[in-house]
Amino acid sequence: MNRSSSGLAAIAAAIALCACAHAPPGSTSGYKVGATYPLPGSGRWDLLAVDSTHHRVFISRSDRVQVMDTGDGHLAGTIDGTDGVHGIAIATGLGRGFATDGHASAVTEFDLGTLQRVRNIAVSGKSPDAVLFDTSSQRLFVFNARSNNASVIDPAAGEEVGTIAFDGNPELGAADGAGHVFVNIEDKGQLVDIDAGSMRILHTWTLDGCEEPTGLAIDIAHARLFSACQNRVMVVTDARDGRQVARVGIDEGPDGAVFDPQSQTTFVPNGKSGTLTVIHEDDPSHFHVVQTLPTQRSARTIGLDSATHRLYLPAAEFGPQPADPDARPDMVPDSFRVLAVW
Numbered sequence: 001m002n003r004s005s006s007g008l009a010a011i012a013a014a015i016a017l018c019a020c021a022h023a024p025p026g027s028t029s030g031y032k033v034g035a036t037y038p039l040p041g042s043g044r045w046d047l048l049a050v051d052s053t054h055h056r057v058f059i060s061r062s063d064r065v066q067v068m069d070t071g072d073g074h075l076a077g078t079i080d081g082t083d084g085v086h087g088i089a090i091a092t093g094l095g096r097g098f099a100t101d102g103h104a105s106a107v108t109e110f111d112l113g114t115l116q117r118v119r120n121i122a123v124s125g126k127s128p129d130a131v132l133f134d135t136s137s138q139r140l141f142v143f144n145a146r147s148n149n150a151s152v153i154d155p156a157a158g159e160e161v162g163t164i165a166f167d168g169n170p171e172l173g174a175a176d177g178a179g180h181v182f183v184n185i186e187d188k189g190q191l192v193d194i195d196a197g198s199m200r201i202l203h204t205w206t207l208d209g210c211e212e213p214t215g216l217a218i219d220i221a222h223a224r225l226f227s228a229c230q231n232r233v234m235v236v237t238d239a240r241d242g243r244q245v246a247r248v249g250i251d252e253g254p255d256g257a258v259f260d261p262q263s264q265t266t267f268v269p270n271g272k273s274g275t276l277t278v279i280h281e282d283d284p285s286h287f288h289v290v291q292t293l294p295t296q297r298s299a300r301t302i303g304l305d306s307a308t309h310r311l312y313l314p315a316a317e318f319g320p321q322p323a324d325p326d327a328r329p330d331m332v333p334d335s336f337r338v339l340a341v342w
Contacts, residue, residue, distance in 0.1 A: 011342060031293050033135050034231075035340040038074025039066055044331060045301075045314045047130060047172075047256070049088040051097070051112055052307035057338065058097060060085040061313055065099050065108075068338060070305060070312075077115040087131040089140060092334035098140055099232055106152060107131065117294060123160050125238035130183075134175045141181050143170035150183070152199050162199040166192060171271055172256065174218040174225065174339035176239060184213035184227050191216075191227060191237055200318075205242030210235045215257030215302075217266055222284040228254035228268045234279065236287060248287050250277040255300035260309055269313050271300025276313070276341065295339055311341040 012124065034227025043062030048242040050057050057068045065079040065088060080309035083221040084103030090279040091098070099108045105126060109118040120217055128151065132141050141159070150164040168188035175181045180202075181194040189210050207213055207227055215228035215237070223239040228250065232256070253272025259265070264281040280290045299315035317335035322328075 003097045007163070010134055011287060015244060025183070031276070031341055033293070033295060033339050034342045036218055037068060037338045038334070039068060039075055039338060040334070041336070042331075042333065043336075045229075045316075045336070046085070047087045047301050048303045048312060048314060049090050049097070050093070050303040050305045050312065051090050051341055052305050056114055057303060057305075057312050058088045058090070059338065060088060060099065062337075067108075068312075070308070070340075075339065079108065079110050079117060081117065084127075085316065086129040086145075089131045089133045091133040091140075091155065093135070094133075096155060098131060098133070098153075098155070100131050100142055102127045102129060102145070107140070109155070110157070119158055121153055121158050123153070123340060125149050125151045130170070130172045132175055132181070134181055134196045135177050136179045139196060141173060141183075141194075141196075143183055143235050145169055147309055150194075152243040154249050158237065164194060164199055164201065166201075167181075167204070170214045171214045172217045176218060176220050176223070177223075178220075179249070180217065182216065182225055182239065184216050184297070186212050186214060189213060189229075191225065191242070193242070194240075203242055205237065207237070209233060210232040214255045215268060219259050219261065219264075219266075219281065219284075221261060222281070224281070224284060226257050226259060226266045226268075226279075227270070228257045230254070234266070234268055234277070235285070245285055246287050248277075248279050248289060250279075250289075251292065252274045253300055256302040258302050258304040258311070260304060260306075262309060267302060267304070267311055269295065269299050269302045271298050271316070273297070274299065276302075276311075282293065293341065299339060309342070313339045313341065315339055 069076040069078040126146035129145040142151040168185040171184040173183040210229035212230040213227040251270035251273035276293040278291040296315040299313040317332040
């Protein structure tokens with residue numbers, strides 16, 4: 001491409017991104033924070049998962065998993081002993097859930113019906129973080145933050161059956177249900193395509209224009225991957241060949257993303273801005289922001305109930321920033337809550 005055509009392409013891309021980023025809040029979709037559910041106890045949080053079958057939300061809370069009933073938001077149970085818990089995966093067909101225990105280098109398996117612990121499964125990786133259950137291989141993929149790899153677990157055997165090394169820190173993953181597992185590599189700005197059966201990396205794609213991707217969602221029907229980036233963009237990638245399809249403006253501090261196939265909508269929670277970016281897929285090549293919903297600062301992770309299409313975002317209030325800019329402010333006691341959006 002010659003210099004003049006490159007410049008025109010860059011200008012066109014910038015105009016498209018600007019238009020997406022400044023779509024009027026609430027212009028078409030009309031989502032709202034419909035309910036706020038306080039949950040008791042101390043402890044920070046990370047990722048969450050929704051069990052649509054049993055009408056529950058599983059939320060990581062430092063050393064335990066809190067289980068919230070989606071009917072009225074009451075605390076339905078607690079799964080204790082998950083030291084340093086980060087991610088939670090739901091395997092509906094197995095009737096099991098799995099929580100990563102970051103401090104113990106293990107995964108806690110529990111019964112979705114009774115909420116009773118079944119067993120702990122050791123992993124060789126350090127600081128297991130995000131986790132997903134792949135229905136095609138019937139395997140659990142655990143992404144280990146401090147060893148830059150993934151542990152692959154056979155839930156039937158209750159043991160690690162392999163590892164996959166990355167050239168950087170893995171964040172959240174997604175699966176297409178047809179043998180591919182994808183994961184963002186945060187510190188490299190990459191997206192990795194894994195063959196779930198052979199446990200081999202098939203492709204490593206650079207996410208141009210994306211800094212520190214965290215949240216990842218997938219539109220399986222149209223083979224589109226949505227990476228939430230820290231430089232206030234969401235990058236859309238073709239899951240078949242790694243081609244970048246689009247960039248869409250979001251707000252600051254995302255740590256999650258979900259896609260609802262019924263409404264053809266991607267949702268990105270922005271914890272630093274205290275907003276939820278609602279992005280509609282007009283067709284597989286065109287996306288636009290239809291709403292920027294005020295939520296609450298710190299609401300950075302998200303879960304989708306596939307049955308009701310409601311969204312759940314944990315949040316809390318925090319005190320002033322300490323003098324050390326790298327230190328975390330204290331969480332205000334009894335301020336933890338889950339926002340329900342519909």
